[in-house]
Amino acid sequence: MTPSTSDDNSVLLVHAYLDGELDPANALEIAQRMSTDPALAAEGRRVTALQQLIHERLPREASPPGLRARIEASVGGHRRGRERPSWRALAASIALTAMVASSSTWLIIGSPPESTTADSLVSDHIRALMAPQPIDVASSDRHTVKPWFNGRIPESPRVVDLAKQGFPLVGGRLDVVGRDPCPTLVYRHEKHLISLTEMPAGSRLDLGKTPRTINGYNVVHWTEDGVSYWAISDLAASKLEDFAHLFRTTPAES
Amino acid sequence: MAQVQCIPQRGSDGIGFTNYWQNVAAMKSEKPLLRLASSATQGGLSGLDDNARFADVVMPHIDDAYRLAHWLTGNSTDAEDVVQDASLRAFRAIRGYAGGSARAWLLCIVRNTAYSWLRKNRPTAVVTVDDLEAVELAQANPSDPDAETPETTLLAQIDADQLRAAIAALPAPFRETLVLRDIEGLDYREIAQTTEVPIGTVMSRLARARRRLTATLGGKSID
Numbered sequence: 001m002t003p004s005t006s007d008d009n010s011v012l013l014v015h016a017y018l019d020g021e022l023d024p025a026n027a028l029e030i031a032q033r034m035s036t037d038p039a040l041a042a043e044g045r046r047v048t049a050l051q052q053l054i055h056e057r058l059p060r061e062a063s064p065p066g067l068r069a070r071i072e073a074s075v076g077g078h079r080r081g082r083e084r085p086s087w088r089a090l091a092a093s094i095a096l097t098a099m100v101a102s103s104s105t106w107l108i109i110g111s112p113p114e115s116t117t118a119d120s121l122v123s124d125h126i127r128a129l130m131a132p133q134p135i136d137v138a139s140s141d142r143h144t145v146k147p148w149f150n151g152r153i154p155e156s157p158r159v160v161d162l163a164k165q166g167f168p169l170v171g172g173r174l175d176v177v178g179r180d181p182c183p184t185l186v187y188r189h190e191k192h193l194i195s196l197t198e199m200p201a202g203s204r205l206d207l208g209k210t211p212r213t214i215n216g217y218n219v220v221h222w223t224e225d226g227v228s229y230w231a232i233s234d235l236a237a238s239k240l241e242d243f244a245h246l247f248r249t250t251p252a253e254s
Numbered sequence: 255m256a257q258v259q260c261i262p263q264r265g266s267d268g269i270g271f272t273n274y275w276q277n278v279a280a281m282k283s284e285k286p287l288l289r290l291a292s293s294a295t296q297g298g299l300s301g302l303d304d305n306a307r308f309a310d311v312v313m314p315h316i317d318d319a320y321r322l323a324h325w326l327t328g329n330s331t332d333a334e335d336v337v338q339d340a341s342l343r344a345f346r347a348i349r350g351y352a353g354g355s356a357r358a359w360l361l362c363i364v365r366n367t368a369y370s371w372l373r374k375n376r377p378t379a380v381v382t383v384d385d386l387e388a389v390e391l392a393q394a395n396p397s398d399p400d401a402e403t404p405e406t407t408l409l410a411q412i413d414a415d416q417l418r419a420a421i422a423a424l425p426a427p428f429r430e431t432l433v434l435r436d437i438e439g440l441d442y443r444e445i446a447q448t449t450e451v452p453i454g455t456v457m458s459r460l461a462r463a464r465r466r467l468t469a470t471l472g473g474k475s476i477d
Contacts, residue, residue, distance in 0.1 A: 012457045049409045054436045057414040063320035071341040152439050
């Protein structure tokens, strides 16, 4: 109806912003422009409405039964080649579970410390700090951060607004533990960043002992409602415990 | 033969895309957790090697491959054929997979396979590069008249069949970009890698695809 007063580039940036593709500086700028430019705001609403419509109406269907088997057969009857590693994987995971179950023996037996979830997550946290930005979606609004995970992972993470308590949300990213993507929320307290990763409790990822500190980073781990939470930060341990307590006790009303 | 290079291309987007995903990908191959099985990929029999890599790289993304093939060919039978063909190509090219998004790597092969399949079996429906350029030119202005702005509330009344038909009616370059982003959830970099265009092109195609779709759905009812 009304001719757009915004240039084409701004329109593209609105789309990129809603797709979580902008770095924090650009995200902030376009968010501000959307709040003052009705044309850009309307564009944003249309994009969001369309994405929601697609998300609701078109569930992602799985491939037809039998297709996988035919593909495996077509790559040359190498099924044995596939089975052997998966047997090994099974054996290895049983062995590793046994090791971990017997508390600290895992160190002696020589399983490298990197193979615990906490180590992997601390590495993710450190790497995120070294990257140009620690997040893939930059927003202090959990209504932006939460939907960003839609379509990337099957579960939707619990996102709580703790800005009033001194822990504003900065954004979110996906960390990879093992081979599985896990939603990670990034909160800030003063100049410290906190990475909070959620994963299904009791999954094969969620094993390994829980050290209090790794390389100087504090780790707080808890499980609630079948979800395992890992908070990693260089924040003082007591402050990180406070954060964990707030996160657990603050309702995530929608 | 269709190429299976599928190298990510970068446009002059200049808006500071994160390279975090590359880091994730690099991380993934460097430091596997509980991936002792993959020690089998480090050496030993080459047949075992390729099959283990295929199982790691390709098999987790068969559903995504099938859905993309379905959107590109328009029906499930052809989609299955395309995915099977593409899987075979991926298997032969598996040693060329050098890290990065495995999903985008596979989807790029699926896309190339689908288009060569269409060229062979449905020459009338073929989209040539010239056609793509014509579409780009015709749609050069994102605020073109057919992209007028309906009320977003109208969208809520659209049912799944209408939505599917409207997406299917989009020109191929717009359709594939929209499907990869809004249905498959790929990020821009992965879409650029899959469709072999710069990120800037991904952005403009995506914006136009969404505008056309919104205009179609909100503007006139689809029978």
